[in-house]
Amino acid sequence: MFQETRRITKEGRFLVVNTSPIIIPRTSRAHASKRYPISFDLHYYLVNHGWEFIDDIIWLKPESSVKNRNGCFVQHRKQLAYKPNAVTEYLMVYRK
Structure with a gap:
């Protein structure tokens, strides 16, 4: 997909990719x-x-799109039960 994007993108134009870690x-x-x-x-x-x-831009996801992964930690306070919520996404900016 990115090879085709590069082929059709004119010199000096930008590509912005929105990514987030996956679980x-x-x-x-x-x-x-x-x-x-x-x-x-x-x-x-x-x-x-x-x-x-x-450039890279790190932005906070809207609250409704973040899955609550640490509910068990809040409930029982077991250190090994802690799982961070993925609350940020990367906007990565590239130029041809």
């Missing part, structure tokens, strides 16, 4: 979920394919 759910109660910072891998890919990094 891979645990497979069972014996395993933990994993947080994957997709924006960092995407940055490496875009720079290596000819996009010039210009």
Whole structure:
């Protein structure tokens, strides 16, 4: 998708990508979920394919779009039950 975007984008024009870390759910109660910072891998890919990094903007997601992952921690106060809410997204700005 990004190769085609680069092909049709004129020189000097911008690409802005909105990304957020994703959470891979645990497979069972014996395993933990994993947080994957997709924006960092995407940055490496875009720079290596000819996009010039210009800026990153970190913004707070609207409250209604954030899943409450730490409800168990609030309820029982067990340190190992703490799971942060993903409340931010990255707007990454590149130029051709």
